[in-house]
Amino acid sequence: MEFKIEARMPPRLFSKVSLVYSGIGLRYFHTGFIPSGLMHLGKWVWRFYPLTLVRLDKTQEQHEEVLFSFCFIYQSINGKRFFVTQPITFVDDIREGFEFFIENIEDFAKEACLNGVDIELHQVLDEYVSYPTSYTCISYDLSSISCNHDVFVEQLRSMGYKEYVKVWTYGIAPLDDDEQTVCLQDVSPESVSRMFIYENLFSYRSWTLPTLEHGLKPFGTPQIAKFASRDGLTEAAFILRPDLLEFAKKYRTPIPQLYQKTLGKYPFSNLKVVMWLAKDIDTLLASLKKLIHSETLKGFKRTEIAGVEDRLEEVKRALSGVGFRPACYTTILSKELV
Amino acid sequence: MGDVDVLFLHPSTYVSTSDGEVVRYVAVPMGTFALADLLERNGYSTRIVHVGLKRMLDPNYKVENLIKALEPTLVGIDLHWYCHSYDAIKLADCVKRCTNAKVVLGGMTASFFADEILSSFDCVDYVIVGDAELPMIELIKALMKSTEVSDVPNLVYRKGSAVKRSRRAYLASSEDLDKLTCSDLKLLEDWDLYVRLIHENDVLSPKLKTQGWLMIGRGCSVNCSYCGGANLAHRKIFGRQQPIFRSPEKVAEDLRAFEELGISCAYMDFDPYTNRKFYYKLFELVRKEGIDISSQFLIWSLTDRNFVQDLKKTFNPLYTTLTISPETGSDFVRLKNKGFYYDNQSLLRWLEMLEEEMVPAELYFASGLSGETVEEFNKTMKLGERILRTYNNVVAISCNPLFLEPCSPRFLLPKKYGIRLKFRSFSDFYKTYKYLAEGTVPPSRLGYDTEYLNESQIIELSSKFNEVVGSILEGENLTQHCA
Numbered sequence: 001m002e003f004k005i006e007a008r009m010p011p012r013l014f015s016k017v018s019l020v021y022s023g024i025g026l027r028y029f030h031t032g033f034i035p036s037g038l039m040h041l042g043k044w045v046w047r048f049y050p051l052t053l054v055r056l057d058k059t060q061e062q063h064e065e066v067l068f069s070f071c072f073i074y075q076s077i078n079g080k081r082f083f084v085t086q087p088i089t090f091v092d093d094i095r096e097g098f099e100f101f102i103e104n105i106e107d108f109a110k111e112a113c114l115n116g117v118d119i120e121l122h123q124v125l126d127e128y129v130s131y132p133t134s135y136t137c138i139s140y141d142l143s144s145i146s147c148n149h150d151v152f153v154e155q156l157r158s159m160g161y162k163e164y165v166k167v168w169t170y171g172i173a174p175l176d177d178d179e180q181t182v183c184l185q186d187v188s189p190e191s192v193s194r195m196f197i198y199e200n201l202f203s204y205r206s207w208t209l210p211t212l213e214h215g216l217k218p219f220g221t222p223q224i225a226k227f228a229s230r231d232g233l234t235e236a237a238f239i240l241r242p243d244l245l246e247f248a249k250k251y252r253t254p255i256p257q258l259y260q261k262t263l264g265k266y267p268f269s270n271l272k273v274v275m276w277l278a279k280d281i282d283t284l285l286a287s288l289k290k291l292i293h294s295e296t297l298k299g300f301k302r303t304e305i306a307g308v309e310d311r312l313e314e315v316k317r318a319l320s321g322v323g324f325r326p327a328c329y330t331t332i333l334s335k336e337l338v
Numbered sequence: 339m340g341d342v343d344v345l346f347l348h349p350s351t352y353v354s355t356s357d358g359e360v361v362r363y364v365a366v367p368m369g370t371f372a373l374a375d376l377l378e379r380n381g382y383s384t385r386i387v388h389v390g391l392k393r394m395l396d397p398n399y400k401v402e403n404l405i406k407a408l409e410p411t412l413v414g415i416d417l418h419w420y421c422h423s424y425d426a427i428k429l430a431d432c433v434k435r436c437t438n439a440k441v442v443l444g445g446m447t448a449s450f451f452a453d454e455i456l457s458s459f460d461c462v463d464y465v466i467v468g469d470a471e472l473p474m475i476e477l478i479k480a481l482m483k484s485t486e487v488s489d490v491p492n493l494v495y496r497k498g499s500a501v502k503r504s505r506r507a508y509l510a511s512s513e514d515l516d517k518l519t520c521s522d523l524k525l526l527e528d529w530d531l532y533v534r535l536i537h538e539n540d541v542l543s544p545k546l547k548t549q550g551w552l553m554i555g556r557g558c559s560v561n562c563s564y565c566g567g568a569n570l571a572h573r574k575i576f577g578r579q580q581p582i583f584r585s586p587e588k589v590a591e592d593l594r595a596f597e598e599l600g601i602s603c604a605y606m607d608f609d610p611y612t613n614r615k616f617y618y619k620l621f622e623l624v625r626k627e628g629i630d631i632s633s634q635f636l637i638w639s640l641t642d643r644n645f646v647q648d649l650k651k652t653f654n655p656l657y658t659t660l661t662i663s664p665e666t667g668s669d670f671v672r673l674k675n676k677g678f679y680y681d682n683q684s685l686l687r688w689l690e691m692l693e694e695e696m697v698p699a700e701l702y703f704a705s706g707l708s709g710e711t712v713e714e715f716n717k718t719m720k721l722g723e724r725i726l727r728t729y730n731n732v733v734a735i736s737c738n739p740l741f742l743e744p745c746s747p748r749f750l751l752p753k754k755y756g757i758r759l760k761f762r763s764f765s766d767f768y769k770t771y772k773y774l775a776e777g778t779v780p781p782s783r784l785g786y787d788t789e790y791l792n793e794s795q796i797i798e799l800s801s802k803f804n805e806v807v808g809s810i811l812e813g814e815n816l817t818q819h820c821a
Contacts, residue, residue, distance in 0.1 A: 006530070007534070007545065011602050011656045028734075031657070258696075
């Protein structure tokens with residue numbers, strides 16, 4: 001059997017799985033153009049490559065789509081790298097062609113003098129995971145696909161990949177509404193982001209991609225940003241996003257953010273804390289409780305918190321202690337090329 | 339006898355720039371695929387070669403080597419769009435220099451200028467004027483049997499130094515179109531690259547979608563002042579009074595074939611009747627057969643909500659857009675130029691409805707319309723800006739200077755449309771694209787001035803529009819970025 005990789009995203013991907021694109025150039029996505037790029041070693045490279053693995057049957061002159069991933073070029077703290085999103089398979093034999101696919105991505109990365117390749121794989125543990133499900137700007141509805149986490153991890157390990165990070169998402173139906181001593185204040189998302197970058201006063205913080213530039217992470221409205229304070233001092237900060245996948249599925253659109261008027265009125269059920277910082281675990285929990293029961297967030301039926309690194313045992317214990325249950329974990333496997 | 343009976347060559351437009359040669363207008367007329375397939379089914383071997391794509395893949399590509407190796411009996415070169423005027427003739431000349439093959443041109447530009455082409459260029463043996471299906475079969479049959487071609491319908495040919503027209507005429511009917519298959523893109527070498535490039539001109543960059551043009555019918559019901567494919571042109575060139583459609587079943591078959599070829603998006607640009615009865619039938623079939631493909635649907639007049647909802651539930655939303663060309667922000671200018679008229683308020687209400695239905699829109703404007711002054715064009719600027727700032731579902735918006743199209747109403751009736759023609763003959767188009775290929779500035783690029791604007795003003799107005807739009811989009815990305 002012969003394989004080849006084509007730079008395109010087949011429509012059947014969207015028929016198979018609902019997705020949300022929330023990256024740069026939202027308007028361009030439907031037109032098929034890749035909206036941005038960056039200079040790398042004096043050459044223009046595209047921001048991302050939609051890669052479809054195709055199996056060719058030369059005798060019957062047929063070809064079949066086997067799997068699909070987005071590959072982003074990004075400036076990480078470890079140099080410029082390729083970031084590969086969760087592979088979506090279209091065939092039953094999920095191992096078929098996978099090595100060929102990854103080897104080709106590595107060759108491409110080497111040719112472009114990139115430092116390494118990172119691959120994001122999800123393991124779903126609950127019935128549903130809300131948006132964003134990825135640390136990139138492409139989120140899939142993970143409940144409608146098989147992520148084949150263990151199979152791909154095993155194959156990648158045999159190809160020299162090592163676990164770079166494992167990050168958990170926890171979810172909960174309404175938390176207890178006991179009296180909390182923290183005060184919440186609406187702030188701009190930028191002020192939370194700035195705090196995230198510059199403040200070292202917070203012992204606990206969510207994991208995000210170590211990207212040094214914009215463009216790869218999910219962005220755009222609607223989002224909610226809050227500071228939690230005690231005695232006038234900021235003790236925690238959060239950025240929350242409503243579940244755009246709900247909207248994407250209901251209205252069959254991959255880019256909900258193009259429809260702000262309807263989006264603004266949409267009664268979302270799920271909410272996710274996508275970025276968080278806290279000085280201690282008690283403050284984190286108190287703030288989460290306060291947050292979930294605050295006036296502005298009334299009506300949400302389920303809340304998730306993402307970016308909980310596997311090594312933060314005490315945070316994981318504390319979340320479990322108040323009723324949060326693991327919704328999924330994401331393993332990022334990496335390989336250095338130089 | 340060579341390896342193929344009929345070789346179809348598609349001439350791309352080459353433009354020399356300071357960065358080297360670039361290839362423009364990559365699209366191959368859909369009729370070329372239909373003709374190649376028809377000939378194959380009639381027992382003649384064919385091949386389609388896209389010379390522009392070959393050159394993009396290999397700048398040293400020499401089409402002569404292919405022609406010599408294949409030794410075709412007949413070489414068909416499409417000259418449908420005027421922008422290929424120079425390159426089509428250059429290809430014909432190249433064929434003549436390396437083989438004894440006969441050269442036939444076809445397409446709307448070749449048809450309109452058939453007599454002049456045959457009088458001026460010895461490298462062209464024949465031009466088929468209008469529909470070419472039956473004529474092509476009869477032409478190759480005659481050539482293979484070495485019999486007279488004078489009976490081949492729609493053929494213009496040379497007899498001695500005289501240019502003659504066949505007395506037989508052929509006008510394809512809906513039934514004839516139903517006998518065609520327009521989706522066998524594999525007849526084109528490098529077809530898989532072609533479907534990635536067709537909606538862009540010259541960049542071998544990665545794209546999300548692949549695209550195929552769908553053949554739905556022929557003709558037009560109205561006369562837009564600038565359009566070389568207007569009702570008037572179809573009457574004059576083909577003898578076709580009203581548009582004809584293929585059957586929904588045949589169009590659906592082509593959509594299925596596109597899906598199987600991995601084509602993500604069908605480009606559908608045939609919308610001559612406002613009731614759109616044909617499309618309701620087609621969409622129902624597509625849904626019934628479960629064809630999974632997106633559609634870039636170019637509407638020629640505003641639609642109602644039913645149509646939008648039907649389109650949305652039929653096609654995969656990933657790349658589905660509705661594309662419309664209001665051309666101008668001036669109701670007065672639109673009325674003067676467009677075959678289907680609607681005012682700005684109706685357009686805005688339509689966009690509002692699209693936003694409610696969550697269907698993305700692409701909009702195209704133009705400069706150089708009849709009756710357009712700088713003041714009237716300012717209305718276009720304002721409308722464009724307003725639309726972009728109000729509707730996030732408008733995913734593409736741009737403005738282009740109009741080029742003079744052969745056989746368009748303004749070409750045929752320049753006084754009526756307030757146009758001063760600079761191009762009157764085929765040689766004017768030929769010379770312009772020769773200049774561009776050679777990297778020199780042609781005396782005229784657009785081929786006309788209007789009563790209010792000269793060429794450079796027309797070009798500048800479009801640039802100004804695109805600059806403003808570009809800066810709004812750039813600002814939007816920055817804002818989104820920082821949020």
